[in-house]
Amino acid sequence: MSFNSLGLSDALLKAVSKQGYETPSPIQQKAIPAVLEGRDVLASAQTGTGKTAGFTLPLLHILLQKQTSHKRPIRALILTPTRELAAQVYENVKSYSEFTDLRSLVIFGGVNQKPQVASLNRGVDILVATPGRLLDLQNQGVISLKQIEILVLDEADRMLDMGFLRDIERIMALMPAKRQNLLFSATFSKDIKKLANGILRKPVLVEATPENSTVDAITQKVYRVAKGKKTDLIIKLILDGNWNQVLVFTRTKHGANKLCKKMISSGITAAAIHGNKSQGARTKALAGFKSSKISVLVATDIAARGLDIPLLPHVINFELPNVSEDYVHRIGRTGRAGASGEAISLVSADETTFLRDIEKLLGERIPVTILEGFEPDPNASTKPIKQGQGRNQQRSSKKGTSNSRKSIDNTSRKSNRSNDSRSNNRRPKSRRD
Known part of the structure; x- marks a missing residue:
């Protein structure tokens, strides 16, 4: 046709x-x-x-x-x-x-x-x-x-x-x-x-495709790693691989800023994009990323929603989302238009439940790799992150899924609401546009 x-x-x-x-x-x-x-x-x-x-x-x-x-x-x-x-x-x-x-x-x-x-x-x-x-x-x-x-x-x-x-x-x-x-x-x-x-x-x-299906061209991989070694591991992967266009997902704005600063201090050109950034800063960061002036874009789920970045080769989940469907949205940023792509997830012990939920949704197991020097902590608890830890909520039931999603980057939405609204004081307090 x-x-x-x-x-x-x-x-x-x-x-x-x-x-x-x-x-x-x-x-x-x-x-x-x-x-x-x-x-x-x-x-x-x-x-x-x-x-x-x-x-x-x-x-x-x-x-x-x-x-x-x-x-x-x-x-x-x-x-x-x-x-x-x-x-x-x-x-x-x-x-x-x-x-x-x-x-x-x-x-x-x-x-x-x-x-x-x-x-x-x-x-x-x-x-x-x-x-x-x-x-x-x-x-x-x-x-x-x-x-x-x-x-x-x-x-x-x-x-x-x-x-x-x-x-x-x-x-x-x-x-x-x-x-x-x-x-x-x-x-x-x-x-x-x-x-x-x-x-x-x-x-x-x-x-167009089966619901929640992943793109066949995407190679998925999990690195099991101690929580405190994630930053060093992601920097090693990017530098050793000489990757020049990487989209990294974090759960919170604070986490995005912190990781971005660590990368810059390691010689990686990086920028963060989230709700607390001005529209000008977000537009500049995205333009720099698309033109390859910036190698790594660190983003929260809400800020990255809908980003159209042609031929993006690498997506890294610095932290797994606590809503399985969001994993599909994240990795779908790569492997487009017939091109191959790689989706990497850095998984610590407390994200084990999130990983299992994602694999259940996908109907497949994601291959696991452990790098020497970045081994997972054998004594760390596998209990999922609770509300209040990492500014996130645990996805504990189907009923709680919607509330969990809204909790991610909630502070971001409130900040942007103050910028976006000039006179309408009747808008619900949880919104952002």
């Missing part, structure tokens, strides 16, 4: 060709025809599967068929959980609409709102937004959603994890009841299915 067979306009096909794409990915093959038919869509797709084009291309095609000449109202809204993802989706929208006269804009917190307001006043067809800044500007009377034709919820599972449900409900109430709805999520959890039932009308179900 080629893009030419999907029924897209010539202007969009020209943009796709310019990007160097010839064959649509599985998610695009399934989602694009359904969206073009005007159907609501519930899609399960990991980041890196081509899902953004899966909703962007047909969305643009539909808007092109019914263009208006007067002042442009917002006709399509794409909601994302994080600033980084919003920026990346917007870049895709701009690229694919290059040969049309459709106007698009991205808005998110942490930056001056004046340029965003000026663009809105000039008229925008497609708006990409995080919930917080969208509601802030709507409360100021700057944004109207009364003529929305298409709503896209991207990475809906993460939006729920981050506490955006109430915001989503408020935003939905501001739009026409009659509209097309597209919901994209990495997993089909009970919460996602409940959300979908309240939003979608007779949706087409699209699954």
Whole structure:
């Protein structure tokens, strides 16, 4: 199948060709025809599967068929959980609409709102937004959603994890009841299915890959190591391997900062990205990493969600996540577009339960290696990390999973909330955008 067979306009096909794409990915093959038919869509797709084009291309095609000449109202809204993802989706929208006269804009917190307001006043067809800044500007009377034709919820599972449900409900109430709805999520959890039932009308179900499956091209490896030797081990692996593009995950902002400083003192160019970093610092760190000026990017789960880094060869879990699904999200940053990738996890005794849960989810055992001089502590307890230790919570039951996810980098969310919100004091205290 080629893009030419999907029924897209010539202007969009020209943009796709310019990007160097010839064959649509599985998610695009399934989602694009359904969206073009005007159907609501519930899609399960990991980041890196081509899902953004899966909703962007047909969305643009539909808007092109019914263009208006007067002042442009917002006709399509794409909601994302994080600033980084919003920026990346917007870049895709701009690229694919290059040969049309459709106007698009991205808005998110942490930056001056004046340029965003000026663009809105000039008229925008497609708006990409995080919930917080969208509601802030709507409360100021700057944004109207009364003529929305298409709503896209991207990475809906993460939006729920981050506490955006109430915001989503408020935003939905501001739009026409009659509209097309597209919901994209990495997993089909009970919460996602409940959300979908309240939003979608007779949706087409699209699954690009089996739920929570890992990419075959990714080589997974576990290093069993004493907790106090993790920093020395990760520095050794990076230096000995001469790795120049490594994404490292930690559980907390404090841990990310501490590890980053240790790496820099060892001669490794590194930067940390998390919620306490300003938007400018985060953007600069990501740009430096993509251009290989920075070899190692140390990130928390929330800050790294949605990062699109082509051909990333190495992902290292400095600490395992206490929610198994997050492991899949992490390692899915590598092994994309047919390229091989390596996912390494440094596992101490108190993370044994987390490792078993991950292997149970994957349905396979991950090979274990022990390096001389970095052996695990035979006397260390294998009892999982408890609440209050490492600023984290133990995943103790299915009921506690959602709360555990929200606890990760919670301080980060509070910090960013103060930057993102200028006037809306009614937003729930657990949110971040």
